[in-house]
Amino acid sequence: MAGLEEIKNEAIDMENIPVEEVFQTLKCTKSGLSSEEAEARIAVFGPNKLEEKKESKILKFLGFMWNPLSWVMEAAAIMAIVLANGGGKPPDWQDFVGIVEVPEKHKDSPGGPWQFVALLPLFDPPRHDSAETIKRALNLGVNVKMITGDQLAIAKETGRRLGMGTNMYPSSALLGQCKDEAIASIPVDDLIEKADGFAGVFPEHKYEIVKKLQERKHICGMTGDGVNDAPALKKADIGIAVADATDAARSASDIVLTEPGLSVIISAVLTSRSIFQRMKNYTIYAVSITIRIVLGFMLIALIWKFDFSPFMILVIAILNDGTIMTISKDRVKPSPHPDSWKLNEIFITGIVYGSYLAVMTVVFFWAMRSTDFFTNTFGVRSLHGSREEMMSALYLQVSIISQALIFVTRSRGWCFTELPGLLLCAAFVVAQIVATLLAVYPTIGFAHIRGIGWGWAGVIWLYSLVTFLPLDVFKFAIRYALSGKAWDTLFEQKIAFTRKKDYGREEREAQWATAQRTLHGLQTPELAGILNERSSYRELSEIAEQAKRRAEVARLRELSTLKGQVELVVKLKGLDMEGIQQHYTV
Secondary structure, eight states: OHHHHHHHOOOOGGGGHHHHHHHHHHBBBBOOOOOOHHHHHHHOOOOOGGGOOOOOOOOOOOOOOHHHHHHHHHHHHHHHHOOOTTTTOOOOOHHHTTTOOOOOOOOTTTOOOOOOOOOOOOOOOOOOTTHHHHHHHHHOOOOOEESHHHHOOHHHHHHHHHHHOOOOOEEGGGGTTSSOOHHHTTTTTHHHHOOSHHHHHOOHHHHHHHHHHHHHHOOEEEEEEGGGGHHHHHHSSSSEEEETTHHHHHHHSSEOOOSSHHHHHHHHHHHHHHHHHHHHHHHHHHHHHHHHHHHHHHHHHHHHHOOHHHHHHHHHHHHHHHHGGGGGGGOOOOOOSOOOOOOHHHHHHHHHHHHHHHHHHHHHHHHHOOOOOHHHHOOOOOOOOOOHHHHHHHHHHHHHHHTTHHHHHOOSSSSTSOOOOHHHHHHHHHHHHHHHHHHHHHHHBBBBOOOHHHHHHHHHHHHHHHHHHHHHHHHHHHHHTTHHHHHHHHHHHHHHHHSSTTTTTHHHHHHHHHHHHHHHHOOOOHHHHHOOOOOOGGGGOOHHHHHHHHHHHHHHHHHHEEEOOOOOOOOHTOOOOOOOOOOGGO
């Protein structure tokens, strides 16, 4: 019983010993105690005394009333704030029950004077990556507008922080109800295009803005997260629901973002433009090769009655298809501005490329068949009497220059400055090795070809390289002609020689005005255009632009005259011009 006495006196710490030792110390098992052992334990520890513990009525009452008391205390705190008038004035119970006295008792009554109570500053900063995302979007030619339900001042400050402009208007301007006459005089369609955003809008305003932009032939995208954005998201060409958007916004959208932020939109823009560029490259190449094959072989057949082998045409098509498939994985440079299908550019470029290559093939066949140019220049044997060898030579020339055209159509600048993908280069090399070996070695009767040797193969490769060089020049010339600048220049030159007596005077005055603005530390017109007018459709009309330029020239002439008068007076008085030049402003 000594162990039980120690337990009774708390000499043994039962909480910090293993369970097995607890049962050993208590001298019992997990199944319990027998009746004799229980009586012995009661004799040592005494009977259960929990039933004798008295209940505190006060604690029981406080525990029951704790929640109602907390509500009463919160209500008292709210009442104290609402009824407080400050300045030692008694509480105003009318404020608490919502009674406001209107002197004239009609809705237009001015009521009593306002009293300044407190100022609560609120700050809801944009995401850390929003400014960079908008900057990249503007650099890609995507015009960004902010449509918010917040107040106009908040919208302008947010636009200033994001670098997207502060040309914001209230929603009343969309309905022609703006009190500002300068804004009310602008048509709604033009106002929507020129604005950087609108404030205080409702769902119907967002829908109307998207609709007006689509009517002006703009591809409109919309981002949103709430139920009020659902109509505009559905109407937009590209509806984008941001992360944590409501189910209504998600169902109305075309794209649903799964991560916070809008930077993924820029990645989507770049990816889509890369895909579009690959499709455009393939289309130009396909049109060019079709015209090149049909026109080239037709002219050879009509002039010299020389029919190209159908089997070799099949070989050219198979090797070309293998190379063309790699365009889908090619490394392309996305367009810096929104692009579209310019069918006239595609077909005109294809016609020019195809016609040029067909003519070069005809010239090669004429020089090989009817002249001794290659024999006299490079010392190779003549192929005049061998139809099969001319077939092999013609096949190799067509194969090389046709596939080399891919490197011109895939690039926007010089083809050697935009590196192609590794897969495209490998496909081109493999195809040309096969084509060269087919032209150099084998003799295939049903294909009507015979090996021409490495000498002729080298001559054909050199001829193809020479004819390949002007292709980039043709590309730039076609793009320049189709842009309209060439015809504008021609038209201006015609005016200069027929009607315009002082051609270039306005241009020289504009250059002088720009120099004067820089001299006086003013903002240059180019920089002002970048900051205030980001897109071509937001520029003023030509007449208004010329009027602005003439006014600027006149103002700067006056400024220059005043400055000259000041400098003249300074010199007459014998003052140090260098010492005060930086300390006066006209």
